[in-house]
Amino acid sequence: MIIWIIVNQVQANCQNDTSQSKFVYRRVCYFANWAAKRTDNISRLIPEDIDPFLCTHINFAFGKVLESLILAPYEEDDLKGWTLNSKGMYERLLTLKEINPDLRVLLSVGGWTHASRGFNDVSKNDANIKTFVNNSIKFLRDNKFDGLDLDWEYPGAKDQGAEPHSKTGYTKLVKKLSEMFQEEATQTGKERLLLTCATAAARHRIEAGYEVKEVCKYFDFVSVMTYDYHGSWEGKTGHNSPLYGMRKERKKFREWNINSSMNVWVELGCPKEKLNIGLSAYGRAFSLLREPGITNNKSMRKKKSSIGLKAGAAEPGKYTREAGVLSYYEICELIQKNSSNRVYWHREMSVPYVSSKTLWIGYDNIRSVTLKMQFLKEHGYGGVIMWSLDLDDKTGEFCNEGSFPIFNAAKNELLILPDYLSNLNEKCFDNNTLSIEQFDSQSTIIGAINRNFFFCFLLDIIIYI
Template sequence: MLKVLNTYDHDLSLRWALCGRLNSPYLYLRKFIIALEFSGSGYVWIPYSFIMIGINYTSVNEAMRYILLFTGLMFDVAVIGTAKWFVRRQRPIINHDDVLSIGPDKYSFPSGHTSRAVFLLFYFINTSFFQNIRGSVIISWLSTVVASRILLGRHYISDVLAGVLFGIFECAAVVRLTPFEYPGAKDQGAEPHSKTGYTKLVKKLSQMFQQEAKQAGKEKLLLTCATAAARHRIEAGYEVEEVCKYFDFVSVMTYDYHGSWEGKTGHNSPLYGMRNERKKFREWNIKGSMNVWVELGCPKEKLNIGLSAYGRAFSLLRDPGITNSKPMRKKKTSIGLKAGAAEAGKYTREAGVLSYYEICESIQKNPNNRVFWHREMSVPYVSSETLWIGYDNIRSVTLKMQFLKEHGYGGVIIWSLDLDDKTGEICNEGPFPIFNAAKNELLIVPDHLSNINKKCLDDNDTLSIEQLFSQSTTIKGINLSKIQDFLNFY
């Protein structure tokens, strides 16, 4: 039986090697098929992933994507090389000009190109690696890479089928190593049971914290989380009503709603949505996200709103309809314009992201970068002919804190202090303008600092770091002297 199958495999493979036989009428396609073959080669993807790790070393999330890709590719080399060394099946007799066959790769079984193509396919789709490229394009490309193995006469059909199985195994192994940000996020490699597993973890932690407090005779440690803002992430990853029983507070990361990964401009952290937004995006704003958490059963007083001391910056790919003087009538808004990630900032060094003080610099140094106010979303944005930035300033932060108080939410988190203008010398708005704007609207200053409290009521004044830490001060249970060293680090 095996002999019959082997003969059939041999004959059919030679028959389908349309660009491998020297007398084939399709030989003119050989150069094109070889180019496809090379596009799926480890000689391309291994150096590429290694170089991209170096380029993105300052961004942990970006670097990790390439580290996992590099790990998977090297795993493929090890697995396929070992299998070929043991089996040692010779290549088809019509295989020629195969300059990529070195070492164990001179053997035929299994097909390394196929296993690598399948691994890349599953990895790219499961991790949304190429977010601006349709999955159908990736599937078509990698399918032709697999087909090239037979068309060029490099492999037998059974080699390719085995390569498919090896590729699936490799991808399953590597994807399990992929760190996911949210439980239940299948596109990030999260297991289906991670939603219920997360609840069990939180419950267990809460019990351990209570037990530790009793044993130590101290106040229980706070159990908190920074969590998702999008409905599909929340519903897929959290048993909201249950986990909120155990958390002391839940900080919703109400930022990064939009970014360069979408291929168009969008605001980083809008307070409200726009009337004409697609249904999918109508809740992609602070009001919408907080409503989802409340709707699913989390008490308002446990929910914290997230603020960002940075903006998402875009390089416009076409005329945004904005002149140096005023918006053109034909373009009522610059939301949704085709765009890519703007050039990395001098200090943050991540494409598409600018700290608050870098945004201030860009406005000051280039008069074409004008600040506009989006009335519907209640947030500012910078726009010019080539640049678009969605960010927060003192005005929008103040409005968000007013919204927080009006709706009875618990508090606020800020990402992050090092992205704010520490000295106040760049934005000319005093030290830590984003932090101070939130504080001025929320914090109740103790009576013994009443003279400073009066200053806080003036919109034009803020607390300096020196004033804030001039004495050991506790505000709403937070010992400010404890975080002085942290702030001084920046």
């Protein structure tokens, strides 16, 4: 009798599923509005350069928060083009949805340089929060965005100007955004605005700024910025985005890697299926300073594979022009044009680095990106965020790996589903593929997937028995 009830319930679950969607790992790509203003065609990226099917979501970076509790564009041409009849950058990016209707385009608000400005005022009290949320809904709808990506860097961070109330204020803000997004969708009949965030990767930032278990209830997904672990500000070499830590690493840095950061979010109560890991299409570059006994590549490699050597910021790349940072295509060019810039593989960290007598770069390539996406799938995380589209080799001319090789490496690996998800798609879903947030009333799909998988898996076992 019990078996009969279970079988019928499972069959009903599969047959009554009207979502008509397949499981898709999230691929959240950032479009930086300043990239369209670069003067050379190599480093400039405009919306028309982007493959509409490369990403499941594109976050427009950035919008800003004013003291008047409203959202606003950063650049004049975000809303309107420079000439009378030209389109603004918002509209041009949203045009990609005409080719790929399943693409979702969100406005990312904040960023590192924005810090806590505006956010402190917004989160100060309930009245301010409600005013801001109402203003945000209007701004997002007026400009046809599909949602809001909250990139406050960071609540609780005194060095970034966050005020004492910011941790609890952040929770109240997120809850009200979620509630009012749902109310607005119910009243208007429109697809609910998505609510997502970009968040800290370091434990001290996470614990200082987020009531993790609570805020994760309200976000459609949470994107952990698992990069910028090390840089020239430390005065020594360190990898930008290691997958794992080193055994002999100092305790302070032992959790400064993707594996550990994601574990912190899970440990503090965020469901794995809501979490995205972060991927960067750039490297942190160092100009090595001479030390006694460190005179050539051989001796440098003996010293922790060149990790921890005294160093400053490398010279800016000739295209991106930021000291200590090089785009993926600039790194490819350095490797190809100078044989002394050799590529090594760090076994413990599972990432590559470039090392020569004067230069050290910690970055990602196709091999490490593929490993990171396999890690993502093995651990049950929901997707990846990638910063940023303009830093990849958009034409493929520099790295000879095809267009957008870093982003496509992530996409190609994430399109290969684990067996249990492939089987689930075949048993409980039809042949249509929709973006994740369109499934299950626009909630994250993976939780629902896991539940349905359990029923379908159980059905297999019962029938076999």
